[in-house]
Amino acid sequence: MQFGDLVAVDDVSLTVDRGEVVAIIGPSGAGKSSFLRCLNLLETPTRGRIRVGDFTLQIDAGQPAPKAREVHRLRSHFGMVFQGFNLFPHLTALENISLAQRRVLGRPQDESDSRSRELLERVGLAEKALSYPGHCSGGQQQRIAIARALALEPAVMLFDEPTSALDPEIGLEVLQVMRELADEGVTMVVVTHELAFARDVSDRIVVMVSGAILEEGPPAQLLRHPQHARTRKFLSAVLDR
Amino acid sequence: MMEYLGYIAIGAGATVGLTAAAFVIGIALAVPVEWVRRTAPPFVRGLVNAAIDVIRAVPNLVWLFLVFFGMPQFGIVLGPWPTAIIVLGMYSTACIAEILRGGIAAIGQGQWEAANALGLRQFDRARFVVAPQVLRVTIPVLATFAISLLKESALASTIGVLEITYRAGYATQRTGDGLTMFLVAGVIYLLLSLPLAFASRRVDGRLRARFSLG
Ligand SMILES: Nc1ncnc2c1ncn2[C@@H]1O[C@H](COP(=O)(O)OP(=O)(O)OP(=O)(O)O)[C@@H](O)[C@H]1O
Numbered sequence: 252m253q254f255g256d257l258v259a260v261d262d263v264s265l266t267v268d269r270g271e272v273v274a275i276i277g278p279s280g281a282g283k284s285s286f287l288r289c290l291n292l293l294e295t296p297t298r299g300r301i302r303v304g305d306f307t308l309q310i311d312a313g314q315p316a317p318k319a320r321e322v323h324r325l326r327s328h329f330g331m332v333f334q335g336f337n338l339f340p341h342l343t344a345l346e347n348i349s350l351a352q353r354r355v356l357g358r359p360q361d362e363s364d365s366r367s368r369e370l371l372e373r374v375g376l377a378e379k380a381l382s383y384p385g386h387c388s389g390g391q392q393q394r395i396a397i398a399r400a401l402a403l404e405p406a407v408m409l410f411d412e413p414t415s416a417l418d419p420e421i422g423l424e425v426l427q428v429m430r431e432l433a434d435e436g437v438t439m440v441v442v443t444h445e446l447a448f449a450r451d452v453s454d455r456i457v458v459m460v461s462g463a464i465l466e467e468g469p470p471a472q473l474l475r476h477p478q479h480a481r482t483r484k485f486l487s488a489v490l491d492r
Numbered sequence: 493m494m495e496y497l498g499y500i501a502i503g504a505g506a507t508v509g510l511t512a513a514a515f516v517i518g519i520a521l522a523v524p525v526e527w528v529r530r531t532a533p534p535f536v537r538g539l540v541n542a543a544i545d546v547i548r549a550v551p552n553l554v555w556l557f558l559v560f561f562g563m564p565q566f567g568i569v570l571g572p573w574p575t576a577i578i579v580l581g582m583y584s585t586a587c588i589a590e591i592l593r594g595g596i597a598a599i600g601q602g603q604w605e606a607a608n609a610l611g612l613r614q615f616d617r618a619r620f621v622v623a624p625q626v627l628r629v630t631i632p633v634l635a636t637f638a639i640s641l642l643k644e645s646a647l648a649s650t651i652g653v654l655e656i657t658y659r660a661g662y663a664t665q666r667t668g669d670g671l672t673m674f675l676v677a678g679v680i681y682l683l684l685s686l687p688l689a690f691a692s693r694r695v696d697g698r699l700r701a702r703f704s705l706g
C-alpha cells in the first residue's frame with residue numbers, strides 16, 4: 252500500500268482465526284493504521300488479497316479499483332473503531348447505532364432500535380440512548396462507537412488505537428468492554444500501544460516496523476523474549492513512559 | 493403623498509417573490525450541481541467550475557441587460573419577470589453551490605471514513621451523514637446570502653420589474669421628494685431582512701445547543 256512514492260505497507264500477510272484476538276504493535280509510522288485500513292479498503296492497496304469467511308477480494312496492480320458493490324460486501328464483514336471515535340454528531344447514540352442497521356442491513360426501525368438498545372446496554376450505556384455524542388465523555392463516545400460497529404454483526408472487529416485519545420483512566424472503561432468482547436469470542440484485530448491489554452487479552456502479538464511484520468508470537472513469549480533488537484528497543488520505549 | 497407610500501410598500505410582494513423564487517431555484521439546482529461536481533470526471537467538474545466562475549464574475553446588472561436586451565437578437569424575447577428570475581436564479585445556484593462546497597469541506601475526514609466503514613452507500617452517506625451537518629454549518633451563511641439576494645433583487649427595477657426600488661423611483665419622479673420615497677424603500681428592505689437575520693440566529697442557536705460538529 253502506497254502514499255505516492257512512499258510504501259506504507261509492504262507485502263504484509265496476516266491470517267486471523269475465528270475468535271482470535273490479534274494485537275498489532277510497533278513504532279509510529281510503521282504502517283499499522285494503513286494496514287488495518289487496507290483490510291476494509293479505507294485505503295486501497297496496490298495489490299493483495301483479502302479473504303473473510305468465504306468472501307475473497309483480489310486486487311492486482313494496474314487493475315481498475317474494485318467495484319462499489321464488492322467494496323460494500325467486503326466492508327460488511329468488518330466493524331471498525333477509530334482513535335477519534337468518529338460518531339455522527341447530529342445523531343443521538345441510538346441513531347448512530349441504528350443508522351447503518353436500517354440503511355445497510357435493511358432492518359426495520361423498531362427492530363434496529365431495540366437491537367441498538369441491547370448493544371448500548373452491553374457497553375454499559377443504556378441511559379445514554381438519547382444523548383448526542385457532544386454530551387458524552389470520550390470514553391462513552393468510544394463505547395458507543397464500538398456498539399455502532401457491532402450492530403452490523405461483522406465477522407471481524409478492527410480497532411485503531413481505540414484508547415489513545417483518552418486519558419488512561421477513561422481508557423480503562425473502553426478496554427474493559429473490549430475484554431468482554433474477547434471473552435465472548437469476537438474476532439478482533441487491535442492496533443494498540445497498551446501493552447498490558449495486548450499481554451492479557453490478545454492471543455497473538457504482531458510487531459510491525461517500516462511497513463512490514465518484524466515478528467509475531469504469543470504475548471508471553473513475544474514480550475519476554477523478543478527475537479529482534481528493534482522489538483526490544485520499542486518495548487522498552489513503551490514501558491519507560 | 494401617503495398614497496405613494498402604499499404604492500411603494502406594495503412592491504414588497506414583488507421583491508420578496510423574486511428573492512424567494514431565485515433562492516428556491518438556487519437550492520434546488522445547487523444540490524445536484526454540487527453532487528455532479530463531486531462525482532463527475534475532472535473534465536465535467538472543470539466545466540461546472542468554469543460556469544460558476546463566469547456567473548459570479550459578471551455583474552448581475554450586465555446579465556440582466558444581456559438576457560433582456562441581447563437575447564431578442566436571437567429571437568428569444570423574455571419579459572422582465574422571467575429575465576430577473578432566470579438571472580438571479582442562476583446567480584443563486586452558483587453562490588449556493590460554493591456555500592455547499594465550503595460546508596462539505598468543513599466536515600471532518602473521520603465522518604466520511606466512519607460512514608464508509610459502516611458500508612453506507614454514496615447516496616445514504618450524503619443524505620444521512622453529510623447533508624444534515626452541511627445544513628448545520630451553512631445556515632448562517634445561507635441566511636446572509638438570502639439577505640444579499642434581497643438587495644440584489646433591486647437590480648430588476650432596471651428592466652421594469654415593479655418591485656420596491658422601481659416604485660420608489662417612479663414615486664420620486666411624480667413627487668420630486670426622493671428623500672422620503674427612498675427612505676421608505678430603505679426602511680421596507682430593512683423590515684424584510686430583519687426577520688431573516690433573526691430566524692437564522694434562532695435556528696442556528698437551537699441546533700448549536702443540540703450538537704456541535706465533530
Ligand atoms: N494520508 C497519508 N498521506 C501520506 N502519507 C501517509 C498518510 N497516512 C500515513 N502516511 C505515511 O504512511 C506511513 C505509515 O503511516 P501509518 O499511519 O499507517 O503508521 P502507524 O503505524 O499507524 O503510526 P502511528 O502509531 O503514529 O499511528 C507513515 O510514514 C506515514 O507518514
Ligand SMILES: [Mg+2]
Pocket residue numbers: 283284285411412
Ligand atoms: Mg496509526
